[in-house]
Amino acid sequence: MSSLSKTSFQEMTFLDEMIDQVIILDKSRNVCCANKSAFTRFGNDINGKNISLILRDAKLLESIDLAINNKKTQIVDIEIKLPNFEFYKANIIPGPSKLCNQDQSVMIFLKDLTxxxxxxxxxxxxxxxxxxxxxxxxxxxxxxxxxxxxxxxxxxxxxxxxxxxxxxxxxxxxxxxxxxxxxxxxxxxxxxxRPSIEIDLDEIINHVIKINSDLIKKRKMKIEYSADKDAHKILGDRNRLIEIFTNLIDNACKYSEENTLINISLHKKSDNFLFSIKDHGVGIPKKFLPRITERFFRVDPARSKEAGGTGLGLAIVKHIVNQHRASMDIISDEGKGTEVTIEFPKA
Known part of the structure; x- marks a missing residue:
């Protein structure tokens, strides 16, 4: 910021107040400047990165070239499908600007319409x-x-x-x-x-086990929980994480026989934290595993309704996992039980 002129500094301060994401590219299509909203959405390390690594959309790249070649503002819709769906309306304005004084620079205004x-x-x-x-x-x-x-x-x-x-x-x-x-x-x-508040996974899991103690006793189940002694800090939404672990414990209880054990663990794995919950219940046939997180999908509709399931629990879990930029895996053997693992990135 110190290298900016007074006028450029004022312009950058104005852009930082905007809700829309603003990204300015140099002639090599690398980010040379961005406002606070862009850093919050795409990460603090986007400076110097090529725009194709931040927004992987062919129409955007074509529109940038058109804006430069025709010296006219381009407006384009951007759809990003992975890892999460996002939809933007992009205004691409050819440079130069006070923030990037190059002939082929570009200023991109992104309105998030997701x-x-x-x-x-x-x-x-x-x-x-x-x-x-x-x-x-x-x-x-x-x-x-x-x-x-x-x-x-x-x-x-x-x-x-x-x-x-x-x-x-x-x-x-x-x-x-x-x-x-x-x-x-x-x-x-x-x-x-993506959530931006630092929280401790271990504290949340202990809390969920405690608030579900009556359900566990009612179904005559037992939970064994083990965790590393170190802190397990992630960027997360406390209420959403409580929803994840409550759904998974509820499922483990519903689809297990009485007087069986549920194993829960939380351990470090490289730069991440690996959560696991394993029951010894009815299990899921392998042919149904790819569909198990679909909304309203039930392996056994009669049993699900009898147990009080809505068919939405694992769909909710999947979307919250995606929001936390985590990954989930479900392993199951029919008649032997199911294990759900979620790998959370460290804060």
Whole structure:
């Protein structure tokens, strides 16, 4: 910053106040300057990097060349699919500028429209999923009410008592489903925004085990947890991580026999932390493993509904794992149990 003129310094200060990402390239298409928003989104090490290593989009690179050759601003939509979906509207303005005084320099303004784009997609998905998944419990509740109101149970108190628990169970199922759908929708919208707060994984795992102690006792399960003594600091969202570990412990309990053991561990692995949860339950057939994190996918629909599953737990886990730039692996043997491992990058 010290090498900038007073005018350039003021211009940079102005750009730092912008929510949009601003990246300025030199004639070699390397980043020579960027605002705070760009550093937050793409990393503090982007200076000097070629733009193709930061935003891998062929249309963007073509538009940069067009802007330079035609000396005209180009506007282009950018879709990034991996590791997380992102959607930007890019304004590419040919240089030179006070911040990069080269004839073939380029200033790129990126407006992040990811959440708007995802919202449009999620609206249609949400309606389709809700319509399909709520139909069965609604039909059960409707049938029970019709039987009590106009059917044979109208004046039969004993029959009414039989229908009411069923209706209550189906209502609770609908409530869980709507709650998980809303949670998943929110996570998918924010998946591309990496958490920036430093937290300790070990503390969170211990907390989740403690708050789920009643569930573990109710299902007559036992948890063994082991962790390295050192700190396990990552950049994370505490509430989302609690959601990950709660879902995984809940699944391990639901799909295991009573009086069996759940093993949880947290250890260093190179520059990362490896979390593992292993049960000794029913397991998952290998042919279903590639689909296990799909929303509403169930290996055994009857057992899932009996256990109270919505079919969204592992989909939620997958998206939160992606948001934390972590990786997840699921290994399972039918009849022997399942192990889920998540590798988190250190802070």
């Amino acid at each position: 959440e708007i784009y995802k919202t449009q997609q999620l609206k249609s998905d949400f309606v389709a999923n809700v319509s399909h998944e709520l139909r069965t419990p609604l039909q059960s509740i409707k049938l029970g009410l019709e039987t009590i109101n106009e059917g044979h149970a109208t004046n039969d108190f004993e029959s009414q008592k039989k229908f009411l628990p069923i209706m209550l169970q189906q209502t609770e199922r609908m409530e869980s489903l709507v709650s998980d759908l809303l949670s998943l929708s929110k996570i998918e919208l924010q998946e591309h925004i």
